[in-house]
Amino acid sequence: MIITEWSGRFLWLGIIGVLCLPISVGAAEIRVQSDTLFRGFERDTATQKNAAVIPFYEYLQIDVDTPDEPGLAFHLYGWGRADLADNDYYTDATEGELLYGYLEYSREMARFNAKLGRQQVFEGVANEAVDGLRLSSDLGPYFSGSIYGGLPVALDSDNGTSGDSIYGGRLAHHLAGWYDLGISYKKIRNDGTNADEITGFDLAAYLPYNVNLSGSSSYNLESDGWGEHSYELHFPLGPVALRPYFQEFQYEDYFTTGANSASPFRFLADTGERLRVGGADLTLQAGDSWVLVAKAKQYDYQVLDDSSQYAAAQATWSSGAGQSQIGGEFGYMNGNAAQNDYYLLRLFSYWDQLPEGCPVDFVSSDAIIVDYDQAIYGEERSLFISLAAGKKFLDDTLELKLSGDYSKDPYFDEDLRGMLTASYRFGRVL
Amino acid sequence: MHKNIWIGMGLSLLLLGLGACAALNSGLNLPTHHYTAEDLGEAPKQCTNCHEARGDTLAYGSFNHTATWLQTHRQRAMQHETVCSMCHQTSFCNDCHATQVELKPSLKNQPETYRQMPHRGDYLSRHRIDGQIDPTSCFRCHGNPKASQTCVRCHG
Numbered sequence: 001m002i003i004t005e006w007s008g009r010f011l012w013l014g015i016i017g018v019l020c021l022p023i024s025v026g027a028a029e030i031r032v033q034s035d036t037l038f039r040g041f042e043r044d045t046a047t048q049k050n051a052a053v054i055p056f057y058e059y060l061q062i063d064v065d066t067p068d069e070p071g072l073a074f075h076l077y078g079w080g081r082a083d084l085a086d087n088d089y090y091t092d093a094t095e096g097e098l099l100y101g102y103l104e105y106s107r108e109m110a111r112f113n114a115k116l117g118r119q120q121v122f123e124g125v126a127n128e129a130v131d132g133l134r135l136s137s138d139l140g141p142y143f144s145g146s147i148y149g150g151l152p153v154a155l156d157s158d159n160g161t162s163g164d165s166i167y168g169g170r171l172a173h174h175l176a177g178w179y180d181l182g183i184s185y186k187k188i189r190n191d192g193t194n195a196d197e198i199t200g201f202d203l204a205a206y207l208p209y210n211v212n213l214s215g216s217s218s219y220n221l222e223s224d225g226w227g228e229h230s231y232e233l234h235f236p237l238g239p240v241a242l243r244p245y246f247q248e249f250q251y252e253d254y255f256t257t258g259a260n261s262a263s264p265f266r267f268l269a270d271t272g273e274r275l276r277v278g279g280a281d282l283t284l285q286a287g288d289s290w291v292l293v294a295k296a297k298q299y300d301y302q303v304l305d306d307s308s309q310y311a312a313a314q315a316t317w318s319s320g321a322g323q324s325q326i327g328g329e330f331g332y333m334n335g336n337a338a339q340n341d342y343y344l345l346r347l348f349s350y351w352d353q354l355p356e357g358c359p360v361d362f363v364s365s366d367a368i369i370v371d372y373d374q375a376i377y378g379e380e381r382s383l384f385i386s387l388a389a390g391k392k393f394l395d396d397t398l399e400l401k402l403s404g405d406y407s408k409d410p411y412f413d414e415d416l417r418g419m420l421t422a423s424y425r426f427g428r429v430l
Numbered sequence: 431m432h433k434n435i436w437i438g439m440g441l442s443l444l445l446l447g448l449g450a451c452a453a454l455n456s457g458l459n460l461p462t463h464h465y466t467a468e469d470l471g472e473a474p475k476q477c478t479n480c481h482e483a484r485g486d487t488l489a490y491g492s493f494n495h496t497a498t499w500l501q502t503h504r505q506r507a508m509q510h511e512t513v514c515s516m517c518h519q520t521s522f523c524n525d526c527h528a529t530q531v532e533l534k535p536s537l538k539n540q541p542e543t544y545r546q547m548p549h550r551g552d553y554l555s556r557h558r559i560d561g562q563i564d565p566t567s568c569f570r571c572h573g574n575p576k577a578s579q580t581c582v583r584c585h586g
Contacts, residue, residue, distance in 0.1 A: 033521075037538070057533065066464055070447040081532060097530040097576075106462065112510065120520050120527065122511045127570070136512075149578060153529045153573035176487050180509050193556050201518045202508050207487050214492070214505045228566070231503070232493065236483070243498065249566045255573075261577030263579040264585040265569050275566065281498045292501055294496045301562055308563050325544045333559065340559045341516070348543040348551070366542045368551035376555050384551035388541035409552040421538065 029065050031427040035059040041417040043089050051087035064430070070106040077101075099129070121148050124170040124184020125200040126217050129153035145171045155259060180204040184354040190259035197221040200228075200255075210236050212347070220253040223269075227254035239285045245278040256388035274302040279310075291316045299336075306336040312344075322352040323362075336392045341373035360389040364403075375410075383407035390421075399423045459487055464516040474517070490511065500546035530576040 037057040042050045058080050065073030080096030083089065104118030115134045121127070123146055132150010139145050139257035151161050168186035181203050182393035188196040207213060215231030232245035254263060255269040279297035286292060292315050299308040312331035318324065331344040345368070352362035366386040372379075388403035401421040407415050439514070460463070466477045467473040476494045483491030493506055493513060507514050507523075514523070525535040526548065536547035561568050 066576040099528050119433045122507055154576045177484055210483055212492050262575050268565055281495055291497050323544050350544040366539050366543045370471050381553050386540055402541045407552055412553045
């Protein structure tokens with residue numbers, strides 16, 4: 001597990017908080033969810049052909065709180081992986097990440113909330129993991145606000161955490177039934193230099209006839225330009241809903257070039273490209289069971305002086321009970337170059353209304369065929385098939401799921417993979 | 431150095447302001463958690479099955495998990511993360527939105543074929559096309575040094 005010095009400190013703070021919980025609150029509960037995944041497949045590695053790869057993943061989530069009551073709480077979630085075969089497929093035989101681990105305090109009045117520790121911040125222009133503190137609250141009936149600050153987790157492997165910082169916040173104004181308007185700001189520093197500085201605003205306006213307008217714009221303060229504008233309308237017309245949308249991206253300002261960016265994207269900032277995306281989705285709810293969707297999307301590249309189009313239709317039938325569904329999707333990408341054209345067909349099913357006496361609780365299937373206009377590594381088609389089944393045990397606290405995948409595509413002549421998932425939920429009053 | 435002190439003082443003032451304002455009444459007046467399937471007797475599916483599309487406190491209709499929700503939920507989450515957290519814990523979002531995950535979401539949840547999951551099937555081949563058509567959508571989840579670990583193997 002990769003746990004930095006700082007996240008380790010926050011983890012200790014959280015553990016201390018948990019130890020305090022039974023004293024500070026009455027009926028605190030602890031809930032543990034464990035998802036253990038065993039996978040198996042073969043790969044060519046630097047030293048072996050058809051080497052067995054048998055990774056097992058553990059996703060562990062721990063929550064300590066008083067259900068339905070504000071107050072103190074502790075939340076932790078992370079994953080780890082070890083390759084049981086250890087055949088040099090992975091760079092590191094073991095890997096992992098603490099995704100969050102924080103102590104939370106909330107109050108009912110004004111929805112005040114404080115989080116201390118590692119956490120994912122979704123806040124206007126921010127979608128960042130932070131080792132630090134976040135505070136949020138309603139500010140009277142018409143405003144709400146939040147601020148956060150700490151260390152950026154994404155940069156903790158880049159020359160350590162010295163000189164790193166992240167801070168920002170969002171101030172929102174809302175008039176129930178009319179609009180929500182927010183302004184937000186985020187700044188990230190790495191090793192004492194600016195890595196990212198973005199501000200932006202977001203809007204949701206509730207117009208007459210149940211028409212909604214929503215969207216956001218972000219401004220890159222480092223490169224001094226608008227990086228993104230994304231806006232959409234939602235028209236409900238009886239059983240039909242129409243969603244036209246428009247997006248514009250200025251690559252120079254959208255793809256940041258500082259330490260918070262990554263190699264595949266950095267060079268895109270230098271292309272000076274401006275991408276405009278326009279399109280619409282049409283959704284039809286036909287009766288209680290059928291949902292039909294039509295999608296159309298147009299991409300225009302200003303510098304490349306070219307365009308691409310994507311169109312798709314999908315249909316889903318639901319039984320109305322459980323999650324039982326069957327469905328399909330057909331899509332066509334007409335890329336700016338022939339090498340970017342493809343047809344896609346997906347058919348899927350999930351059935352959890354099985355007759356009594358059936359040895360499993362659900363069965364599911366998935367098939368995807370992609371036909372490429374120009375061959376990729378000599379292959380013009382991808383075929384992917386997956387079959388799965390699952391059953392619950394021990395009063396539904398343990399669920400076992402088994403799935404098998406087959407793929408024949410440009411990267412694999414024939415690839416067979418298997419996965420066994422064991423999901424276990426445990427909870428008790430402290 | 432002086433700039434950092436000013437920023438620190440500014441943030442401290444904001445903290446104090448937040449603390450003071452937290453004593454005021456809420457505008458949205460939403461509960462911390464939504465009723466669960468056990469409370470309701472069935473799993474809640476669409477908000478407007480029980481709420482008005484234009485409620486007194488929230489436009490519930492815009493939170494309906496429609497067939498295109500995967501593409502449209504971003505704007506709602508950006509503005510109303512607290513509404514998401516009434517039903518979903520952050521771990522639910524972390525399958526896609528996390529600093530570092532190794533398994534793509536559709537692979538981790540392969541048996542749940544009814545869920546709208548990005549990158550189903552042979553996305554290794556398809557990503558070279560989708561990435562050229564619109565790299566901005568890749569950047570949202572793979573844009574920082576840790577999240578791009580899955581890209582670095584081939585893209586350097």
